[in-house]
Amino acid sequence: MRKVFISITVLLFVLILILPFISIVFGAFQNGVGPVIQAFKRPEAIHALTVTFIITVIVVILNAVIGVILSLEIVRGKWIPKWLHSFINIMIDLPFSVSPVIGGLMIILLFGPTTVLGMFFENIGFKIVFALPGMVMATVFVTFPLMVREIVPVLSELGTSSEEASATLGAGPVRTFFQITLPSIRWAVYYGLVLTIARSVGEFGAVLVVSGNIINQTQTATTLVYQDSVNNNIVAADSVALLLGILSILVLLVLEWMKNRKEGRVYAYRGKKFRKALWSISSGQPSKFSN
Amino acid sequence: MKIKSFRIAVRSVVMGYLLILIILPISAVYIKGFSLGWEPFWKEISGVIAWKAILLTLKLSIFTTLIQAVIGTFIAFVLVRYRFFGRSLFNSMVDLPFSLPTSVSGLMLLTLLGPQSPIGKWLNTMGIHLLYNQTAIIIGMVFVTFPFVIRTVQPLIEQFDPSQEEASYTLGAGKGYTFFRILLPSVFPGIIAGSMLAFSRALSEFGALSLISGNLPGKTMVASVFIYGEVENNNMQGAAAVAIVLITLSLIVLLLVNSFQKRRGIQA
Numbered sequence: 206m207r208k209v210f211i212s213i214t215v216l217l218f219v220l221i222l223i224l225p226f227i228s229i230v231f232g233a234f235q236n237g238v239g240p241v242i243q244a245f246k247r248p249e250a251i252h253a254l255t256v257t258f259i260i261t262v263i264v265v266i267l268n269a270v271i272g273v274i275l276s277l278e279i280v281r282g283k284w285i286p287k288w289l290h291s292f293i294n295i296m297i298d299l300p301f302s303v304s305p306v307i308g309g310l311m312i313i314l315l316f317g318p319t320t321v322l323g324m325f326f327e328n329i330g331f332k333i334v335f336a337l338p339g340m341v342m343a344t345v346f347v348t349f350p351l352m353v354r355e356i357v358p359v360l361s362e363l364g365t366s367s368e369e370a371s372a373t374l375g376a377g378p379v380r381t382f383f384q385i386t387l388p389s390i391r392w393a394v395y396y397g398l399v400l401t402i403a404r405s406v407g408e409f410g411a412v413l414v415v416s417g418n419i420i421n422q423t424q425t426a427t428t429l430v431y432q433d434s435v436n437n438n439i440v441a442a443d444s445v446a447l448l449l450g451i452l453s454i455l456v457l458l459v460l461e462w463m464k465n466r467k468e469g470r471v472y473a474y475r476g477k478k479f480r481k482a483l484w485s486i487s488s489g490q491p492s493k494f495s496n
Numbered sequence: 497m498k499i500k501s502f503r504i505a506v507r508s509v510v511m512g513y514l515l516i517l518i519i520l521p522i523s524a525v526y527i528k529g530f531s532l533g534w535e536p537f538w539k540e541i542s543g544v545i546a547w548k549a550i551l552l553t554l555k556l557s558i559f560t561t562l563i564q565a566v567i568g569t570f571i572a573f574v575l576v577r578y579r580f581f582g583r584s585l586f587n588s589m590v591d592l593p594f595s596l597p598t599s600v601s602g603l604m605l606l607t608l609l610g611p612q613s614p615i616g617k618w619l620n621t622m623g624i625h626l627l628y629n630q631t632a633i634i635i636g637m638v639f640v641t642f643p644f645v646i647r648t649v650q651p652l653i654e655q656f657d658p659s660q661e662e663a664s665y666t667l668g669a670g671k672g673y674t675f676f677r678i679l680l681p682s683v684f685p686g687i688i689a690g691s692m693l694a695f696s697r698a699l700s701e702f703g704a705l706s707l708i709s710g711n712l713p714g715k716t717m718v719a720s721v722f723i724y725g726e727v728e729n730n731n732m733q734g735a736a737a738v739a740i741v742l743i744t745l746s747l748i749v750l751l752l753v754n755s756f757q758k759r760r761g762i763q764a
Binding site: 206207210211213214215217218221222223224225226228229231232235271274275278282284293295296297298299300302303304305306307308309310311312313314315317342345346349378403406407408409410413414426427428430431434435439442443446449450453454456457458460461 | 499506507510513514517518519520521522524525528567570571573574575578580582586588589591592593595596597598599600601602603604605606607608610612613615638639642671696697699700701702703706707719720721723724727732735736739742743746747749750
């Protein structure tokens, strides 16, 4: 029985996950290495990868800053009334369950060339839809929950006693934030960042709708893969897809490694590092702990 | 005083950001969909192609969810209970469909089942067609929803106290009986929660399906692909109407999962 069960499981993995992945490896290299290199040398491929890179950098920075601040407000903000609190919670979960195409549609409806807001921004020379700002907005919409959902549980579990101690000892809010709060949510932030990177690089539906998929202008790596496969240029599509696939595997490996580390780290911070930080604040001497 | 005004500024910026990027866009869809009142909304929804796309998506999503509930629970059970070569590798592989871009997922299945691959060729000679039909849509949906049930059921099986099963064995029950009467009922909430998440994801899937479904209006066109087509044709009213149906369905599922988990005290 045991052997049968294990064999079925292995078979399911092979059929559902492994075979599809291997197929793009063979698809990309079916005519040797040359066409693969050729696929990446195309100007549209280089452009698409650059656009993806730019979007990812902007979105990661935005999500990191806003995500941390918003999580702090959600957990600690006593000024938020209760109804608003649960409303924000639902709003943050929503992008997870809304189709990415709808995410893109929302931005077109709001900032499209025929809307009031869209016309206003167009008049001041700031094009949103079918341009980079819209694509960044779409990606932010889709990746927004990742950061907050990672940080909020850690933050609420953490409590405020260490921060209160730090404040009592005379540290200002900025110093308390950087020396006490941030180090203790560090792994959640990293985890959220890796998820954000993966999702930003991989976002397809929302970006396709908003960008218009204009070659050499608003085409990203994922929409290039789509375009190539629609054009039946399977070798080129598989080549770029393979790069994205390898990136996804790397992301999984990093997340796995972080999970193992995070579990060991949360308590380390509450113990030794906290005492060190608090000590350095109270004694007025420079912080001794290094990362 | 300075700190206080700084805090207020930060809060306003964060709330404004939330308003512009999340809340305004979502309300824009509802406003657009209902902007001309109920009648045009119903007209868009009840258009033959739109209606068929919604029904098809619902039908295939339910089918996918049932498949996932069974194989997800099964895989979770094997991954937790058995030690075998490559187990941890398989375990970390489960999340692959989450981290892969959906257009890449679609392309993978397209390449695998397409006429250029050996498997596609072999299937063709056998007379089996797995692309550009409803089977293709189910394959795509199963691929992208693969992790949900496994990841919600796994922790429940891990936490399950084996002494209950031992008691069942001691009392003379067989393995199958023990599994279905002892283990399964206690992980059932997890199966339901994971299935609902998988359902919601299957409903909204676009990238993978747009490449492998063939997108025949009325036959293999799913709701999200329909919305994309309407956007391309600049029929925002129709796109918004179908989008409202999808968002509302997802919201209901989300609320159900939340209340379910609260009641049972599970964490996803």
